[in-house]
Amino acid sequence: MTELIVKNGFVYDPLNRINGEKMDICIRDGKIVKTVKDSAKVVDASGMVVMPGGVDIHSHIAGGEVDTGRMLRPEDHVKDVEVKTALTRSGVGYSIPSTFTTGYRYSKMGYTTVMNPSTPPLQARHTHEELADTPMIDKGTYPLLGDWWISLEHIRDGLIEENAAHIAWMLKAARGYAIKIVNPGGLEAWGFGRNVHSLDDVVPNFGITPREIIRGLCKVNTMLNLPHTIHVHTNNLGQPGNYVTALETMKCVEDLARKDSPVLHITHIQFCAFKGEDWGGLKSGAEEISNYVNNHNHVTVDVGQVVFSDTTTMTADGPFQFGLYHLTGNKWVNHDVETETSGGIVPFRYKRSSAVHATQWSIALEIMLLIKDPWKVLMTTDHPNAGPFFYYPKIMTWYISKAARDKLLSKTNKRAIKKSLLPTIDRELSLYELAIVTRAGQAKALGLKDKGHLGVGADADIAIYNINPELADPSKKFVAARKAFERAAYTIKGGEIVVKDGEIVKQVFGKTYWVDVECARNHCRTTRARANAEIKKKFKDYWTVEYENYPIREGFLHSSAPVAVKAEI
Amino acid sequence: MVITLIPKRVFKFPIEGKNISPDVFVEKSAKEIAALEMWEGNRKRSLGELFDIKNDSSASEEFTIKIEGDVSKVRNIGFRMSMGQVIVDGDAGMHLGEEMSGGAITVSGNAGSWAGSQMKGGTIEIKGNAGNYIGAAYRGSTKGMNGGKVIIHGNAGHEVGCYMRKGLIKILGNVGIFAGIHMNNGTIFVQGTSQGRAGAQMTNGKIVLAGHSEDVMPSFTVDDIKAKVKVDGEKIEGPFYRFIGDLADKGKGKLFVSKPKNPYLSHYEKYLE
Numbered sequence: 001m002t003e004l005i006v007k008n009g010f011v012y013d014p015l016n017r018i019n020g021e022k023m024d025i026c027i028r029d030g031k032i033v034k035t036v037k038d039s040a041k042v043v044d045a046s047g048m049v050v051m052p053g054g055v056d057i058h059s060h061i062a063g064g065e066v067d068t069g070r071m072l073r074p075e076d077h078v079k080d081v082e083v084k085t086a087l088t089r090s091g092v093g094y095s096i097p098s099t100f101t102t103g104y105r106y107s108k109m110g111y112t113t114v115m116n117p118s119t120p121p122l123q124a125r126h127t128h129e130e131l132a133d134t135p136m137i138d139k140g141t142y143p144l145l146g147d148w149w150i151s152l153e154h155i156r157d158g159l160i161e162e163n164a165a166h167i168a169w170m171l172k173a174a175r176g177y178a179i180k181i182v183n184p185g186g187l188e189a190w191g192f193g194r195n196v197h198s199l200d201d202v203v204p205n206f207g208i209t210p211r212e213i214i215r216g217l218c219k220v221n222t223m224l225n226l227p228h229t230i231h232v233h234t235n236n237l238g239q240p241g242n243y244v245t246a247l248e249t250m251k252c253v254e255d256l257a258r259k260d261s262p263v264l265h266i267t268h269i270q271f272c273a274f275k276g277e278d279w280g281g282l283k284s285g286a287e288e289i290s291n292y293v294n295n296h297n298h299v300t301v302d303v304g305q306v307v308f309s310d311t312t313t314m315t316a317d318g319p320f321q322f323g324l325y326h327l328t329g330n331k332w333v334n335h336d337v338e339t340e341t342s343g344g345i346v347p348f349r350y351k352r353s354s355a356v357h358a359t360q361w362s363i364a365l366e367i368m369l370l371i372k373d374p375w376k377v378l379m380t381t382d383h384p385n386a387g388p389f390f391y392y393p394k395i396m397t398w399y400i401s402k403a404a405r406d407k408l409l410s411k412t413n414k415r416a417i418k419k420s421l422l423p424t425i426d427r428e429l430s431l432y433e434l435a436i437v438t439r440a441g442q443a444k445a446l447g448l449k450d451k452g453h454l455g456v457g458a459d460a461d462i463a464i465y466n467i468n469p470e471l472a473d474p475s476k477k478f479v480a481a482r483k484a485f486e487r488a489a490y491t492i493k494g495g496e497i498v499v500k501d502g503e504i505v506k507q508v509f510g511k512t513y514w515v516d517v518e519c520a521r522n523h524c525r526t527t528r529a530r531a532n533a534e535i536k537k538k539f540k541d542y543w544t545v546e547y548e549n550y551p552i553r554e555g556f557l558h559s560s561a562p563v564a565v566k567a568e569i
Numbered sequence: 570m571v572i573t574l575i576p577k578r579v580f581k582f583p584i585e586g587k588n589i590s591p592d593v594f595v596e597k598s599a600k601e602i603a604a605l606e607m608w609e610g611n612r613k614r615s616l617g618e619l620f621d622i623k624n625d626s627s628a629s630e631e632f633t634i635k636i637e638g639d640v641s642k643v644r645n646i647g648f649r650m651s652m653g654q655v656i657v658d659g660d661a662g663m664h665l666g667e668e669m670s671g672g673a674i675t676v677s678g679n680a681g682s683w684a685g686s687q688m689k690g691g692t693i694e695i696k697g698n699a700g701n702y703i704g705a706a707y708r709g710s711t712k713g714m715n716g717g718k719v720i721i722h723g724n725a726g727h728e729v730g731c732y733m734r735k736g737l738i739k740i741l742g743n744v745g746i747f748a749g750i751h752m753n754n755g756t757i758f759v760q761g762t763s764q765g766r767a768g769a770q771m772t773n774g775k776i777v778l779a780g781h782s783e784d785v786m787p788s789f790t791v792d793d794i795k796a797k798v799k800v801d802g803e804k805i806e807g808p809f810y811r812f813i814g815d816l817a818d819k820g821k822g823k824l825f826v827s828k829p830k831n832p833y834l835s836h837y838e839k840y841l842e
Binding site: 074 | 708709710
C-alpha cells in the first residue's frame with residue numbers, strides 16, 4: 001500500500017469548485033482518498049499550483065496515419081532527437097514524435113490522459129499496438145464511423161436500432177471510446193473522386209445526406225448512452241465561408257438534446273470558422289460561432305489552436321488533404337480505407353507573415369476567449385494539424401495573458417490583424433478557467449468520471465506547477481508561467497511520482513479506455529445477435545479481411561480499461 | 570596554425586567525425602582536442618584514441634586541419650564549419666562538409682556520398698571521385714545546397730544537386746543519372762558524360778552538360794541554340810541546345826546540352842525554325 005500526500009499547494013479543482021485554496025491531497029493506491037497515515041510520503045507543493053493531470057480530448061498520437069506521417073518526414077525527425085537515458089528510451093520528435101517520446105513529452109507538461117481521435121476500424125489493431133508503446137499516459141481511440149457502409153445503409157433504411165447494435169459491435173471490435181465522424185458522406189464520395197459541400201448534398205450510391213448521417217449517429221450515441229458525444233469534424237473543413245456549415249451542423253442536432261447536456265462535440269472548430277468568399281478575403285467567423293455556442297447548451301467544441309511552426313497535417317478527410325496538396329505543392333499521401341473511411345497527410349508550415357495563417361491563429365484565440373462558459377470550449381491544437389502538442393504551454397500563456405498575445409500580435413501579419421477581433425478582446429482566463437479548458441472540461445466532455453478532478457475516489461493523476469499566484473501575477477510574468485507549464489514540478493500518475501522538475505523519474509504505462517456497451521432489454525440482445533449474423537455475412541462482400549480476424553481481443557491491449565455502459569435500448 | 574591528424578590504424582567501422590572541424594578545434598589546447606568525443610560504430614572513443622595529433626602553430630596563418638591517411642570510414646568531416654581549412658590527404662567518408670557555411674575543404678582522393686549536402690557557403694574541392702547526392706537535401710527535406718562551391722575533378726554519382734537552391738557544383742568527369750533533380754536554383758556543370766534524366770522536376774536553375782548525355786527528358790522543350798554558356802563567370806564554348814523544363818512541374822530551369830557531342834538531338838532543330 002503506497003501512500004502519498006501533496007501538501008500546501010494552491011489547488012485548482014474546478015469539478016469540485018476549488019479555486020486556489022491551500023490544501024492537502026491524500027493518495028492511496030493510485031486513488032485520491034480522505035486521509036492517509038503520518039508515514040505517507042510527502043510531496044511539498046508549497047508555493048505551487050496543484051491541478052488534476054492534463055487531459056487531451058483530441059491529439060493524433062498513434063495509428064496508420066500518424067505512422068505514415070512519420071515515414072513521410074525524416075527531415076522532421078532529424079532536427080529533434082532524444083537520446084536515451086537510464087530510464088527513458090531514445091526517440092525523435094517534432095511534429096510526429098515517436099511513441100515513447102510522445103508519452104514522455106506529455107508527462108513532462110503534467111498531462112496524464114490523451115485521446116487519439118481517429119482510427120479507421122480496420123487499422124485499430126495498429127493503433128492499439130502504438131498506444132501500447134506510448135508510456136506515461138492513459139489513452140483511448142475513436143473509430144471513424146461516419147462513412148462506414150453498414151452504418152450508412154442503416155441510416156438510408158431508417159433502421160436506427162439495428163444501426164445502434166452494429167455501432168456497439170464495432171466499438172467493441174475496435175476497442176474504441178467514441179464515435180468519430182469526419183466530413184460525413186464526403187469520405188464515401190471521395191472514394192469515387194467526389195465530395196459533399198453542404199449538409200444537404202446527396203452522398204453518391206446511398207442517397208442520404210450528411211445531415212441524416214450526423215442526426216442518425218447522434219441518436220445512436222444517445223441510445224447507447226456513450227460517455228462522450230459524437231465527435232464531429234465538419235463538412236467543408238478548411239474552406240473559406242465554412243462557418244455556415246459549422247453553424248448548420250450544430251443546429252441540425254438542436255432538437256436531439258436532452259436536459260441541456262451536450263450531444264455534439266465539434267472538434268478543431270478553428271478550421272471550420274472561416275468567413276469570406278476566398279482565401280484573399282478570409283475573415284474570422286469566430287463571433288458567429290461563439291454567439292451560437294454561448295446561446296446553446298447541446299454542443300461542446302475544441303479549438304484547434306494554430307501555432308506558428310513547421311508541422312504535418314493529417315486527417316481522415318481525404319478530399320481536404322488533396323486540396324491542401326494542391327495549395328502547397330508539398331509531398332502528400334492520400335488513401336482510401338475500403339468500406340470505412342479515407343485519409344491524407346501533407347506537411348505544412350504556419351507562418352506569422354501569412355495573412356491566412358495569422359487569421360487562423362487569431363480565430364482559434366477569439367473562439368476560446370469569446371465563449372463565455374469555459375466548460376464548453378477546450379484547448380487543443382488538433383496535434384499535429386495546427387501545431388505540435390508541446391506548444392501547449394505557450395498557448396496557455398496566450399489564454400491567461402493579454403500581454404503575451406499582444407507580444408505576438410505585434411510580429412504577425414498586419415493585414416490579418418487589421419481584420420481580427422483579437423486586439424479588442426481583453427479577457428484573460430484565470431488559473432481556475434485554465435484548469436477547466438485543459439483538464440476538467442476535457443474530462444467532463446469525455447465522460448471520464450475518475451479524471452480531471454481531485455475529489456475523493458478520483459484517479460491520482462496530478463500536475464504540480466511551480467507558479468505562485470500569491471507572489472506573482474501569471475498574466476504579467478507569462479514567460480515564467482510558460483516555463484512552469486513546460487516542465488511540471490511534479491507529475492503524479494496513478495499515485496506515483498513520474499516526473500520531477502520536468503524530468504522523467506519513473507516510466508509507467510497507462511490504461512487504454514474503451515466502451516463496453518451492454519443492452520438493457522432482451523429485444524436489443526436479439527437485435528445484436530441479428531446484427532452479428534448480418535455482419536458475418538457482409539464481411540465476405542465488403543472487407544478484405546475475414547470476420548474472425550477483425551475484432552481485437554481484449555488481451556491484445558496493454559492494459560485494458562473497459563468503461564461499462566448500459567444502453568437505453 | 571596547422572593541426573595534423575594521422576589515423577592510428579585502419580578503421581573497420583564507421584566513425585562519426587562531427588567534431589573534426591576548425592570551428593570545434595579553434596581555441597582548444599592539444600589536450601582538449603585529443604579528448605573530443607567520437608563514435609566508432611557503437612563505441613564511444615576520443616579523438617586521441619583514433620588519431621595521432623600533431624600541432625604546428627608556426628606554419629600557416631589560416632587555421633588548418635590536415636588529415637594524412639585514409640579516412641574513408643569517417644563521416645561528417647567539417648560538419649557546420651564556417652572558417653579555416655580542412656585538407657584530407659587521402660579518401661574522405663560520407664557527409665563531407667555537410668551544412669558548412671564557410672572555409673575550404675580539399676580532398677586529394679575520393680569522397681563519399683552527400684558531400685556538401687545542405688551547405689550554405691565555402692568551397693569543397695575533391696581531386697578524385699565523389700559519391701551520390703552531392704550538395705543534396707537531407708532525406709525528405711526540400712532544402713538542398715544553398716550556396717558555396719563544390720568542384721569534383723573526377724566522376725560523381727547519382728542525384729547530384731538534389732533540391733539545390735543556390736551555388737555551384739562543377740564536375741570535370743562524368744555524372745550519374747538525375748543530375749539536378751528537383752533543383753530550385755543554382756548551377757551544375759558537367760564536363761564529361763551524363764547518364765541521363767538530368768534536371769528531372771527542376772523548377773529553376775541551370776544545368777550545363779558539356780559532354781555526351783544519354784537522353785534529354787521528354788518533359789523539356791527546346792528553346793534555342795547558344796554558341797557559349799557562362800558558368801561561374803567563365804565562358805564555355807558550345808554550341809549548346811538550350812532546353813526549358815521540367816514542364817511536368819511548370820519549371821523554368823535551363824538545361825544546356827552540347828550540340829557536337831550529342832548529334833542524336835539534331836531532330837529538335839526543326840522545332841526552332
